[in-house]
Amino acid sequence: MDAQDLKTAGLKVTLPRLKILEILEKSDNHHMSAEDIYRSLVMQGEEVGVATIYRVLTQFEEVGMINKHNFDNGQSVYELSNAEHHDHLLCVKCGKIDEFNDAVIEQHQHDIATKYGYQLTDHCLYLYGLCKNCQ
Structure with missing residues (x-):
C-alpha cells in the first residue's frame, strides 16, 4: 500500500500514516498492536505519539485498509486487509x-x-x- 491507496480511501497523505503503513507491510509479525507499532517507530527515530497511532489505526480500519482483532489476551492487534480470508x-x-x-x-x-x-x-x-x- 502507498500514498495512492490512502488517497483512494479518502485519507490525506501524511507522514505518520505512511510510516504506519510501512511498518505493517514490512513487519515479519503480521499481527501488531499499537504499542508494537510505536516501538518500531521509536527504533526508526520517528516521533509519533501513541494517540496518533491509535487514531490512524482507527481510520485505516474504518476505510477497510486493516483488520482489527481482539484475541482473548485483551490486546487488540492489527493486520493489513487482504483479499483472501483466513x-x-x-x-x-x-x-x-x-x-x-x-x-x-x-x-x-x-x-x-x-x-x-x-x-x-x-x-x-x-x-x-x-x-x-x-x-
Missing part, C-alpha cells in the same frame, strides 16, 4: 499467532449459517491452544 491459531502460552485457510471449514460455516436461516456477511474463527514450542 482464520487464526493462537498459542495461549506465548501468544504466537498462525494464519490458515481451510476450504472445508469455510464451507461448513456457510452451511451452518444457511441451516439456521442466516445470510452470512462476515465471520472469523480463532482456535486457541499450545504451539509446538509451548507443549
Whole structure:
C-alpha cells in the first residue's frame, strides 16, 4: 500500500500514516498492536505519539485498509486487509499467532449459517491452544 491507496480511501497523505503503513507491510509479525507499532517507530527515530497511532489505526480500519482483532489476551492487534480470508491459531502460552485457510471449514460455516436461516456477511474463527514450542 502507498500514498495512492490512502488517497483512494479518502485519507490525506501524511507522514505518520505512511510510516504506519510501512511498518505493517514490512513487519515479519503480521499481527501488531499499537504499542508494537510505536516501538518500531521509536527504533526508526520517528516521533509519533501513541494517540496518533491509535487514531490512524482507527481510520485505516474504518476505510477497510486493516483488520482489527481482539484475541482473548485483551490486546487488540492489527493486520493489513487482504483479499483472501483466513482464520487464526493462537498459542495461549506465548501468544504466537498462525494464519490458515481451510476450504472445508469455510464451507461448513456457510452451511451452518444457511441451516439456521442466516445470510452470512462476515465471520472469523480463532482456535486457541499450545504451539509446538509451548507443549
